[in-house]
Amino acid sequence: MSDATSMAEAFASGHSDPVQVLEQALVHASMAPSVFISLTVERARREAEASAARWRAGQPLSVFDGVPLAWKDLFDMAGTVTTAGAAYRRNAAPAAHDAPSVGLLCRAGMVSLGKTNLSELAYSGLGLNPHFGTPHNPNSSDQPRIPGGSSSGSAVAVAAAIVPIAMGTDTAGSIRIPAALNGVVGYRSSCRRYSREGVFPLAHSLDSLGPLTRSVRDALAIDDVLTGRTGRSQRHIASSLKGQRWVLEQGTLDTIEPVVRINLLHAVDQLKAAGALVEVRPSATFQATLALIEAHGWLGSFEAFALHEALLDSADAEQLDPRVRRRLEAARSLPASQLMHLIEGRRRLQQQLIDDLDGALLITPTVAHVAPALAALEADDELFVTTNLATLRLTMPGSLLDMPGVSLPSGRDAQGLPTGLLLSAPTGHDAHLLRGALAVESVLNV
Numbered sequence: 001m002s003d004a005t006s007m008a009e010a011f012a013s014g015h016s017d018p019v020q021v022l023e024q025a026l027v028h029a030s031m032a033p034s035v036f037i038s039l040t041v042e043r044a045r046r047e048a049e050a051s052a053a054r055w056r057a058g059q060p061l062s063v064f065d066g067v068p069l070a071w072k073d074l075f076d077m078a079g080t081v082t083t084a085g086a087a088y089r090r091n092a093a094p095a096a097h098d099a100p101s102v103g104l105l106c107r108a109g110m111v112s113l114g115k116t117n118l119s120e121l122a123y124s125g126l127g128l129n130p131h132f133g134t135p136h137n138p139n140s141s142d143q144p145r146i147p148g149g150s151s152s153g154s155a156v157a158v159a160a161a162i163v164p165i166a167m168g169t170d171t172a173g174s175i176r177i178p179a180a181l182n183g184v185v186g187y188r189s190s191c192r193r194y195s196r197e198g199v200f201p202l203a204h205s206l207d208s209l210g211p212l213t214r215s216v217r218d219a220l221a222i223d224d225v226l227t228g229r230t231g232r233s234q235r236h237i238a239s240s241l242k243g244q245r246w247v248l249e250q251g252t253l254d255t256i257e258p259v260v261r262i263n264l265l266h267a268v269d270q271l272k273a274a275g276a277l278v279e280v281r282p283s284a285t286f287q288a289t290l291a292l293i294e295a296h297g298w299l300g301s302f303e304a305f306a307l308h309e310a311l312l313d314s315a316d317a318e319q320l321d322p323r324v325r326r327r328l329e330a331a332r333s334l335p336a337s338q339l340m341h342l343i344e345g346r347r348r349l350q351q352q353l354i355d356d357l358d359g360a361l362l363i364t365p366t367v368a369h370v371a372p373a374l375a376a377l378e379a380d381d382e383l384f385v386t387t388n389l390a391t392l393r394l395t396m397p398g399s400l401l402d403m404p405g406v407s408l409p410s411g412r413d414a415q416g417l418p419t420g421l422l423l424s425a426p427t428g429h430d431a432h433l434l435r436g437a438l439a440v441e442s443v444l445n446v
Helices: 004-013 018-030 041-057 100-107 152-159 176-182 216-227 250-255 258-273 284-296 299-312 315-319 322-329 336-357 374-379 381-392 396-400 430-443
Strands: 036-039 068-072 111-116 165-170 185-188 208-213 245-249 277-281 361-365 405-412 418-424
Touching: 004 041, 004 216, 018 036, 018 041, 018 068, 018 111, 036 152, 041 111, 068 152, 100 111, 100 216, 111 152, 152 165, 152 176, 152 208, 165 185, 176 185, 176 405, 176 418, 185 216, 185 430, 208 216, 216 405, 216 430, 245 250, 250 258, 250 284, 250 361, 258 277, 258 361, 258 405, 258 418, 258 430, 284 336, 284 396, 299 315, 299 322, 299 336, 322 381, 336 396, 361 430, 374 381, 405 430, 418 430
Parallel strands: 068 111, 068 165, 245 277, 245 361
Antiparallel strands: 036 111, 165 208, 185 208, 185 405, 361 418, 405 418
16 A cells, blocks of 8 residues: 555546545455444545545645545544543543544545544553454464554554554554554654644643654645645655764663664664764663653553543443553552652753754664564463563653654564664654654665
8 A cells, every 4th residue: 555645646646536545445444353443434435525526626625635544542533432442431422523633634635434443541552452352463474463552453554554544642652662563654743742632631741642654754744734734845855864963872772672673773774874974872861761760650650540540439440451450550559759750850851852962863763572472462461561561661761751753664574573763852843853754764775
């Protein structure tokens, strides 16, 4: 499957049309178990037919008019239940309105195919869901493997060529992790870049939104719509890497699987060959953030417990995935001093990061390993806990510091399982990051 930009170019040339593309997407979605929690078929067909008429008239609403996309089932869509992947929310009242982000992409003419699966309440980096099933990583060949989470269905929908774009959320790695494990592009925006209204929360100071796509140029186009930009600009043309500055975080290289390291270093060699200035050293800020989390826990644990305390004290708690319930409950007795250390450390390290990078962008592995087998994780609670922590470890520092990040495919292992590299910037530097990611993607040969 091509990316959304190529799909829209086919609409413009008359070689394809939104109705045809939608019907193919619906067929593919019906054959992908557990990827979608619900399909919005009537809405999608209505939107596709209207888009096809606009293309015939030469009056598209945007460059992505008619492109189908999917939404992680945390986003409100009018007339649908926002389940958050939780059984206790199956019978919740349907949303009265689209979330603002849904409305913006709808008004750009995009076609909403449906709501994708996720880890319950978005509270795991592995993507397992006992209520709605677990989508299988489409790169699995020997045995079913995890999709990564929590934006599991969104990543698989893109990787399996059902849609070219799916929206996700990221609190500790929930866009970047499944992007890496499925071999697609995942963009975590700075927390305040897009409206989070109408999106079911997990941790208010950490939640962010972003697309999973098949190219950086598609992520840029979605960013344009969500930030109110119109038309294409120079930022959609990949710039030369010559003279661009990067920091490869050396401290992470000894803690990752060999294939992840080999693929990452090969990608960095390609950047250097294209003229990029890559400084290989430990980032004092990144390492200090890892140490802060290890010493004082995860800020999101405090915030998630506060958000769901009433649920945990209700009869509905019995319907929760026991693993999610235990993680939420574990924060009930945490001392307030740990929270204060995290808040103060976060503020200090965000400022330190700006000085540390000094205008450069940071390169790290996205995840330390390829997608593990699903069956063992379903059967072993202890393995689930240790694997979840290992999977989240390298994306949590970026979340704590609110670093926008783009995960790019960096290669595959001998079994065809994808690896990913992560490009990150200080909070608010999304435009710089996206331009850099576009330039990197243009020279990578993976």
